[in-house]
Amino acid sequence: MLIEAPRHAEMFGSIRIYDVQKVLKLESKEFESLLLHSIDREQIEGILDKLAVIIPIKNEKINLLDGVLRAIPDNCLIIVVSNSSRMKRDVFKMEEDTITRFHNLTKHPAYLIHQKDPGLALAFKEVEYTYVLDENGFVRHGKAEGMIIGILLAKYLGKKFVGFIDADNYIPGAVNEYVKDFAAGFCMSESPYSMIRLHWKHKPKIVRSRLYFRKWGRVSEITNKYLNILLANHTGFETDTIKTGNAGEHAMTMELANIMKYSTGYSIEPHQLIYLLEEFGKRDTKYTDAANAGIEIFQIETLNPHLHEEKGEKHIKDMLLDSLSTIYHSELCNDYLKSKILEELRVNNVLEQNHVPKKNLIIPPVNDVDIKKFMKVLEEYSETFVKFE
Numbered sequence: 001m002l003i004e005a006p007r008h009a010e011m012f013g014s015i016r017i018y019d020v021q022k023v024l025k026l027e028s029k030e031f032e033s034l035l036l037h038s039i040d041r042e043q044i045e046g047i048l049d050k051l052a053v054i055i056p057i058k059n060e061k062i063n064l065l066d067g068v069l070r071a072i073p074d075n076c077l078i079i080v081v082s083n084s085s086r087m088k089r090d091v092f093k094m095e096e097d098t099i100t101r102f103h104n105l106t107k108h109p110a111y112l113i114h115q116k117d118p119g120l121a122l123a124f125k126e127v128e129y130t131y132v133l134d135e136n137g138f139v140r141h142g143k144a145e146g147m148i149i150g151i152l153l154a155k156y157l158g159k160k161f162v163g164f165i166d167a168d169n170y171i172p173g174a175v176n177e178y179v180k181d182f183a184a185g186f187c188m189s190e191s192p193y194s195m196i197r198l199h200w201k202h203k204p205k206i207v208r209s210r211l212y213f214r215k216w217g218r219v220s221e222i223t224n225k226y227l228n229i230l231l232a233n234h235t236g237f238e239t240d241t242i243k244t245g246n247a248g249e250h251a252m253t254m255e256l257a258n259i260m261k262y263s264t265g266y267s268i269e270p271h272q273l274i275y276l277l278e279e280f281g282k283r284d285t286k287y288t289d290a291a292n293a294g295i296e297i298f299q300i301e302t303l304n305p306h307l308h309e310e311k312g313e314k315h316i317k318d319m320l321l322d323s324l325s326t327i328y329h330s331e332l333c334n335d336y337l338k339s340k341i342l343e344e345l346r347v348n349n350v351l352e353q354n355h356v357p358k359k360n361l362i363i364p365p366v367n368d369v370d371i372k373k374f375m376k377v378l379e380e381y382s383e384t385f386v387k388f389e
Helices: 041-048 062-071 091-106 118-126 143-156 172-188 218-235 254-259 265-280 288-293 313-328 335-347 371-381
Strands: 002-004 009-012 015-018 021-025 036-038 051-057 077-082 110-114 161-164 194-199 203-207 210-214 250-253 295-301 386-388
Touching (some): 036 172, 062 091, 091 110, 161 172, 172 194, 194 265, 218 313, 265 295, 265 313, 313 335
Parallel strands (some): 077 110
Antiparallel strands (some): 002 021, 110 386, 194 250, 203 210
């Protein structure tokens, strides 16, 4: 792969956030250049062998899931965590059938589990990690909860990297690139605590019966703006470096996934940045190994556009509210920035006058979970856990 070398990075405490690096060519011969990174196929393959691709899914079109599965490189383990309906229309059964056909055809290893599996809830109770459970004792609805389940499965299986791919992508070839972009990012990283966040080259929309290639998503542009203001307030230098505030497609080393706090709702991706800025920016941290090694955040602009399922206006407003809420309630957010966020939410008809955004629920890191005990209980009592090996 041929990719731009990072030309600028924002540094804050132990964190280094690299500006966007463009993918110039997916396949490339190896050569040396100060301005470009040339990453050979063997290096990328070496990362893919150690990478688990986690697909959180909830009631997406089955054809889209099928395309995503078929696009993931052959040497990556697939983990599908479903929160889909099981009542009148058993969407989860349809997902299981799709993965079964996919595995029978390709022999690609995959794991599947439903988020509301009672055996899964029991496993969390037994290891005393109940932060993901609702008032009824089941795992809550939510993407963060699904991601945590996937991380624990990948950790048990000895994977060194975890990547997250949404299941609503219309372009399978883009998914294939995303996973290889993750690998390229890890090849460039010098720290065991690194994150790769993807910036889509374009997000196509249908406008007046024509395909229009927008550069920014509506929510992403606003989220990035306030994340950059937050960072600038503490460094003293205006910046526009953060361009992946709502990056659903992202990846982490297992070392970083272990110590990451997670936020519920649509705030999951921006909160990752907020947490890292809070934990490793200005204060002492108990994660001294990570602080000494440094936290690296790479932002990679894909070659492929991102065409995904449209969720409607309510989805956009909910996403904007949750994203700005996690910035508003950050300990790094000052009164001026809070006032600007409130103004933004009201202008976009997301928040009523004299109201403030609700604080998102924060889920602690999984580093202390007894993973062997968790898996023992899960395998004994699960109703939906399926291994396709």
